[in-house]
Amino acid sequence: MSDPVVQSVQGETMGTFWSVRAVVPAALSLASRVNDLQAVLDLVDGQMSTYKPASALSRFNAAPGGTWHVLPAECFEVARHALQVARESDGAYDPTVGPLVNLWGFGPDAARREPPARDSIEAARERIGWWRIKLDAATHSLFQPGGIYLDLSSVAKGYAVDQVGQYLDNTGIASWLVEVGGELKGKGRKPDGSPWRIGIERPGAATGAVQRIDQLSQVVCLSGRAIATSGDYRRRFDAQGVTYSHHIDPRTGWPVPHAVASVSVLASEAMQADPLGTLMTVLGPEQGMACARKRGLAVMFILHGAQGLEERLSPAFEAALAS
Incomplete structure (x- = not known):
């Protein structure tokens, strides 16, 4: 077997860029794994994007109040972790803050040049609240109480990094550096x-x-x-x-x-x-x-x-x- 060397590949995901640097035998090509790496990232993006109406997360956000929704295992894991951080921080971190982010012009809506009206802020705050979402771990289900807009963008990129690292581990690549949109993890x-x-x-x-x-x-x-x-x-x-x-x-x-x-x-x-x-x-x-x-x-x-x-x-x- 030839001596190992550092090889690099990159691509796009979640509106940003990803890259992998890994130590592999010189006779092997990391580029041959690009499609598999992209598939790992596409799975996360396809489930958790708020920009894709067909994603599991978008369907949950658009669902009527009083309904339960089974999520894919990956999406449920990320949602559960985000809600746990919210609970432990007493709501200083809250993945349901999306309506306020959008109101202030930092979401998919148009940007602002001045603060929104106070009554608009208070109306948006009525839709915020991590504690309103119930979870059923046995069925990977989330309860939509009505009006909740769950945004996992502050967790999904990190989760994607971990998943790419897990893929590399599973394929026998033990030394790597993975980046997705500025979130990084290294091993070996x-x-x-x-x-x-x-x-x-x-x-x-x-x-x-x-x-x-x-x-x-x-x-x-x-x-x-x-x-x-x-x-x-x-x-x-x-x-x-x-x-x-x-x-x-x-x-x-x-x-x-x-x-x-x-x-x-x-x-x-x-x-x-x-x-x-x-x-x-x-x-x-x-x-x-x-x-x-x-x-x-x-x-x-x-x-x-x-x-x-x-x-x-x-x-x-x-x-x-x-x-």
Whole structure:
């Protein structure tokens, strides 16, 4: 058998891009697995997309109130995890926040240039509430109470990363780095024995805006763990001197007022890291860091400070950098 080498393939899914780097024998071609890899991703997208009317999730969202709906096993697993994070966070993270996201112009509807009316916000809040959804694990069923719009976009990409990794494991590929839309997970090591490393850039950092070159980014080893990053630097609008982020606090109906530029979370599984990035952004640097310390979460905040971008790392994240 020929010596192993790193090979790469990529494609598109969920309105973004995916890529796989893997260690395989030189005589074999990772490109021959592209269709299988795409099929894994298409399965997740086909079940959980809110942009596809025929997806299992879209059918649930469009269903009349008072009805139960059997979901595919994968979709049910992701929905159950999202609702668990909502329960554990007392609703600071809520996968039913979609109507508010759409109202603020950050969903499929037209973008906004000014905040919506307060009565419109209150009307949308009437449709929010993770606790209104009932689950039946025995039948993989969800109860639609009426008007609930479940959005799994903050979990599905992470789940897709994990599923691609599982596929690679099942085919005997033991060392890989998978990315879907900025969510990553790595396993094993490269042929030279080095781990998979990724850099976390400081969003919007201009040349000379930081004191040391190592403040431009953190380098994290992903051999055996996943990372998810959530940021405000691409989707926001300004009105009358106020910046409104696409991160909506489901408890208030308004965009989070914090100076959070981005949050990165490390976890053993990408599906775990993905929604925690959203949760930390909603909680903000003070409550979020307190939560991270209490639960032993590896979290890095990048904040808009008076002197530019500032970093705050939880003890678990600092320990991960050193490992």
